[in-house]
Amino acid sequence: MNVMTTCALRKQKLVSQIITFIFIGIVGAPISGVLQKTYAADTEAASAATPLNTLSPLLDDLYTVLSISFVAILFGIACAFYLQEWLPQTNWVRRFIESVVAILGGVPSIFYGILAIGIFFTDAGTLKTVGIVRGPQDIGDGSALGPLSFQYDTPVFYIVVLTFILMVTPMTIKTTQAALRSVATPIREATYALGASHWQVLRRQVIPIALTRILATGCRAMSSALATVALIFGIYIWQYTNGPREMSNRFILFLSGALFLSIFSSVLIKLCASASADPTHPTR
């Protein structure tokens, strides 16, 4: 490979990864949210009386899912930096968190889905009513007709947030730590030996080198959060609705949105990675 181009390629890769991250996290979410809202009116009109309708508050739209996982990912990245770069390896807090993360990160995401279903739904298939308020058409006997609306400062909201954090954060911590570890020791040593402070080493060498991998981690974690939500949705419909007719619009829309975003992000990540493969300097 022409050596002159390697620096430029590295920059290109970084730029496209940042774009992906932002696209999925910020741009993609409202788009899918808007798409879904256009259909939501349809759905609500068509199946106002089905239990499916009660799901809408929880999975208000992709936007909620994405913004929560976005926050959870940032939280995870911050945790990983603190564990990897500030706490010594022998610190018991670090050892404890790392073992917990190893266990949680190894759990397939479907179990989080099942956990969420267990927490959110009653046996009858309706949402537990904590934090859910019924609309004006509510007749009060539980055979809801009116649309439900989601309250953002209620316990259910926090449970949703916690489930996502439980699912996304360990995954992010694990992979971010791996990305930080992948920055070769000689690079750190060289930087320290030139008189750099800890923060300068991080800012000038470690973060720029690890950033692409960290961003890729973020994209992957968000996609998997979407996939899990789609899964919960699917299981819910399978169990509590009467047939494929009711399963239609909203679920399919959500699923296709999630699918599109995950495929789009993974393809982009693959493309970026292959474009920047630099034979003269393996990442390790």
Add this chain to the structure above:
Amino acid sequence: MNYSIEAENLNLWYGDFQALMDVSVKIPDGQITSLIGPSGCGKTTLLRCFNRVNERYGNVTTEGKIEVLGKNIYDADVSLPELRKAVGMVFQRPNPLPISVYENILFGLRIHSPMRSITRTDADEIVEEALKSVFLWTDLKDKLKTRATSLQLEQQQKLCIARLLPLKPKIILMDEPCSALDAKGTRAVEELMDILAGTYTFIIVTHNMAQARRVSKECIFMLLGELIEHRETQALFTDPQHEKTSDYVHMRYG
């Protein structure tokens, strides 16, 4: 004679393991001093004490005193960045940073000066001067924007030396700088050290006794954490005072 480094009764432990025992040494100014000895005898540990990079590994206890340029570096008021600026280090494997050649050379300066205080013309001059003093300018003047990790190993190692020069260090520590290089690269680095020796004090750790004989004026022999002998290189090799030194330099050791 002036000494740039004076260590007194230096003891160092990694956890429970004592790696240096009562080492006292005086390194003369403006010369090349070599450290020889079998693996695990504490040469590298001693070298890394001189700019305190070994403290990063944690679990290190140090006792004693090291005066670098007349200042005890274990005093509480010593600034590590300033110390490492004055005492540069070249590592066993060439470790240029994965950025361009140009930025590699400016890296040290950028760390030690406020943001955007280096103008473009100054930077160009500094890079040219540093590369010229390690004789890389003619090879690299058209490749300044190349990633430094894509250079040949020999060029990388010279670049690692060049990278220290803009910081104007007084002492340059070298931890087996030639072990990753072939004969030609070794020769190039040795010649470079020879030329720079008047301006900088070099301390070089080496496994290659022939190299120690070629390049250094004084030689230190270490064994199992103790300093056995410190004399002029020729004298140490031809007329060792200590039996253990004699065994080692005549390859009867181990």
